Amino acid sequence: MYIKCSNMEYAHKVFDRMPQRDTVSWNAMLFGYAGSGSMSTAQVMFDSMPERDVVSWNSLISGYLQNGNSRKSVEVFLQIRRERVGLDATTFAVILKACLGLDDYNLGIQIHGLIIQLGFVHDVVAGSATVDMYAKCKKLKESITFFEEMPVKNWVSWSALIAGCVQNDEFSHALKLFKNMQKERLGVSQSTYASLFRSCAGLSSLQFGSQLHAHSLKMNFGSDTIVGTATLDMYAKCDRLIDAKKLFHSLSTHNLQSYNAIITGCIRVNQGFEALQLFCNLMNTDLGFDEITLSGGFSACAVIKAYKIGIQLHGLTIKSRFLSNVCVQNAILDMYGKCGALSDARQVFDEMPTRDAVSWNTIIAAYEQNGKAHETLQLLVQMLSSRFEPDEFTFGSVLKGCSGLKSLNHGMEIHGRIVKSGMCFESFVGSALVDMYSKCGNIETAKKLHERMDEQTMVSWNAIISGFSTQEQSEESQRFFSKMLESGINPDNFTFATILDTCANLATVNLGTQIHAQIIKQEMQSDVFISSTLVDMYSKCGNMNDSRLIFEKTENKDFVTWNAMICGYSQHGLGNEALTVFDVSCYLDCLINGLIFIEEAEGDKRNILSSEAECQ
Template sequence: MGNMRAKNPQGAIQMFSKRFYCGLSERIVDVPVDARIVKTGFDPEISRFNFQLKDLVRTNQIASARKLFDEMPYRNTCSVNMMVSGYVKSRNLFHARELFDSMVSRNEVSWTTMIGGYSQNNQPKEAINLYNEMCRSGVKPDHITFATLLSGFDDTTTLKEVHQIHSHVIRFGLSSSLIVCNSLVDSYCKTCCLDTASQLFSEMPTKDSVSFNVMITGHTKYGFREEALKLFMQMRNMDFQPSDFTFAAVLGLSVGSDDVIFGRQIHGLAIKTSYVWDVFVANALLDFYSKHDYIDFAKNLFDEMPELDGVSYNIIITGYAWNGQYEKSFNLFKRLQVTSFDRKNFPFAVMFSVAATEQNLAMGRQIHAQAVVTTADSEVQVGNALVDMYAKCEKFEEANRIFANLAYRSSVPWTAIISIYVQKGFHEEALKMFKEMNRENVHGDQATFASTLKASANLASVSLGKQLHSSVIRLGLMSSVFSGSVLVDMYAKCGSMKDAIEVFKEMPDRNIVCWNALISAYAQNGDSEATFSSFTDMIESGLYPDSVSFLSVLTACSHRGLVEKALWYFNSMTQVYNLDPRKEHYVTMIDVLCRSGRFNEAENLISEMPFEPDEIMWSSVLNSCRIHKNQDLAKKAADQLFKMDALRDAAAYVNMSNIYAEAGKWENAAKVKKSMRERGVKKATAYSWVEIDHKVHVFTANDRTHPQTEQIRRKIDSLVELMDKEGYKPDTSCTLQNVNEEMKIESLKYHSERLAIAFALINTPEGSPIIIMKNLRACVDCHAAIKVISKLVGREITVRDSSRFHHFRGGLCSCEDYW
């Protein structure tokens, strides 16, 4: 959480405007008594009541002020203005506007007070509408009116609106007013029009520290660090004394860079000017150090601060959370709870993020209860964090209930639910949410499209992926390397390497993430040569490979059985690039060795690695043991898997049962299956799907639910006749059931991927490519059958199973039968 004042260095302007028009104190107190009598219509009684009313408003006794106001025998415009300002101060805009609308006579103070109410409460559109109404009424705005109006402009304000107010400033002869010029410069900065802001700044007849603060903050916000730094140096050279806002603005400049030394120099200047003990400046320093991962330094400063406020706690709590020190973050939050600071401003959103990361539902619910009590759950950021927390804790019903009750649903909560659905594998639900989001005219951001593209990639919906690609281009997000990388990944997972390569080539800039996306794309599609050459090209471009880069090249080695090359890459991680292999690198390396039958080396590597073998690793060993008929190691791997408390699926039981079945040990196979049933582990249903005309069609083995079932089966029967003539012989060892040979052959014919292929052949033009997806590994017989089918129908058939891509052309497969 940042310091809110630090984000708005022109708060001084707002403060002046609010004092002047909400309290009305300066304009009243400094006027001589006889002038007040004249102002109240020469009625001393009204003047006396107005004095009492002003004191009640000043001390925020709004109920008492309204009681007095209602009891006044006579009132004038000043009386009503004060009551309106009281409601504005208490943020009760409904009663303020109700009273304002009832006024018979309004002066510039009346209009400006009400405009200020909307500006202070983040309603710039209402403020602009009221200002336009003021102009139509014939009341002339003054410099305070413009400063008040402009102070409420934010990121939702359009450049056209700023231009309109600027033209009015000129028309009313206020273009030389310092407070108005500062407000205009700030408004141009907020609408990302820095050129106009800079031009106006240079033309200003006079400047003060606020002028520089606004410009420094504006340039910092949009990443123009050098320009912001020049402005700061210019300010120092012109002998303007830095204020608390200056320090906040310049420290904000430091936060956006890796220049810690500069930030420390600003810290030194704050000490020299005695601003370091100002809580506002100290909070900006806390923010600077925590965001540069100097959390211990920030905590020391926090402990030394003579004055703390709620912002101080928010920053240090957030700093620990970002640093992954969740326990310290939570302990400080508990310490914050016993302070007298406004509980509604506690960092609930951060604590919900901690609960989400830790998947600590109990903690999340406890803090949720506190947020409800303080009504903080009605805040947009807190509501969004709640949705994210419950979704990540897999409480989708609660997440959706909170989401449905959000007063304002920006792209953030939509993206939170979409991304969690994708992470949990609920890709279809994610896409439904995205479509609903579009129906509500909510525009997604970069994160939204990243998650949705992942969903379309996992469903292999290339048509949806291309629609999303068009949206990314239309919204101007293609310049982001992140968007480009996600698109490369999407096209690759949909089997469209041509599109993936094209997207990569069109990227204006390429970082390590972009290169990794391309290297991974080639590896997934089994093109080892392209994987290795891309890895080399990346290094030659001046980038060093990271752990993701090496995982992709090791995967490529695994798909091709390139053991020596895999060992070379694995060893170069530590010896050349000083990278410690992670568990996933060991998993892939062990897979390479086992699949090549080098079980002794694999066992040595398992014993030497700094991790305990997990389910994925032993499952890989077990699968290779089945291929190489290594029953002894298979039993060892299976025993390790069966001991695990949270075995995720039945693959280990199925593999061990199949190993026994292939060896004709039906009794042992039956014991394994019995153990699986007793433990409640269920075999995952194999299914395949294909997208035709923007619709996904899903098939399971021996499926008869599809409307075109009869046509599909006729197509398969006709293909089988042609396949027999080509010499195809069914491999009945793939059907590990204790049934006769004829039944085994019949069962193989209707495996899910063959049903999907037959359906695609019926419903697509001749010669067009076919892309099939399968949730599990394809069997050996299906692999052999699809090779023959690709030759018979003269089509390229791509099958993506749980292991890799297989590209079948003319009777051959891209894997060269090593998979």
């Protein structure tokens, strides 16, 4: 009782006063001290035991393993073998976990051989541990083979293999195993649900995830925090943040993992303000934080460009034990880069004791995003000299840098390296190449690359359509726009704006009207970027009535919208109308910037209010 209540002081007093102690008493004390993390005392208890059984040895091995000393667990196991102590299935289950802790696959194979030699190969406990060991050592094929040969399987065996499939990114196989497991009418544990929800998240399978959620509720796991956290994480990664939030707020108890999941979910859909609010709520609890929490906080600051909050969070990180964590440092780098603080980003990068490929990609992207194309190329050279191989994200940033410099020669050199790496026709890199060649004026090469791509992305289509537009080949731009629609890809606002520009240049109002209809069909007419382009297109095509109508219907006008309307009137000789629009835009600009004040005098107030009404 005292041991289970974690009061080892009282437990030891009772133990000392016992007139007779048997092996069960000694094992209880050994188990208690190991469970409380006092392995030195546990070892003393073990050495003092007059007699030991297999439970004594298992408790010692398990104690060292639970307290993070896998090597010591193996040493105790070897001592067992030297003293020829009898083993049981639990011994093998524990020592196989120790092999995982040491990341020693070869030792795991030797333990497996010993299991066969001693006749435990048909034991379900030892077998389940073997399945788990092979899966976690990235030997999923061997894990599946051993599982299929097991004469007796229980829910632990099934759960171990399902978890192994998820750890090896075989999400579909994990869900298939679950269906087979249900046919065997076996129960489901919280760890099984956690693995299955991870599979649904990995596959973005909202339908199966929703069914699994209903299944977990039916099996009375609705109030389980671990299952609830895995479920909300699945909803967030399937872009159903509303459902994730509902589930988060319905949980009776929150843990650190549930906060991390909902913070990460908010960042995924660029809800930086809400993510920071959740971060602050977490800081007001006793749950603490970890590297995932801090990375989420920095990512939230990056989304909303909250530089000052990012600095404060950086200060919190310096005081914590997570400053040396490379994932946290990469998140700090990304935050400073997206906030435009390149000097801060470079200082963090230079002071990093350990860098990985993500670190290099982040600093390269930071310089490219802030228009430092030359520095972007220099960093690529430094990355290569540090023996880090560029990946698709590196090449994407560097190619954007070449586009910014209009440097075709540099871009062709990068293209050569991409060909050698075998990533030439990977969709992300291929799209970046098409964009680079297009912006550097080599539209024919861009066209060839676009047509040879296995999967043509929105970026690639936009690059080629925009490229022909800037090369004054508007007919070709419109032809590719038609091919894009035929391929089943829905245009975005940039595509529509580009093709409307070509309609304006060719004065093809009929095609422009058709594209306008498609914009309305896709409910994108409220996009200010598209509205501005429509105003410009109709005015250049001589249809000032429609241009004015679009202008008046645009709720959130920016300077481009106002300028398009003013230029349209001017180009058609309508000077008075142009000046009227110009006067209104100037008034609103002053009003927004606080340069017009409503005076106390009743007459002034009335005049200004009437002017506001006219503007609205």
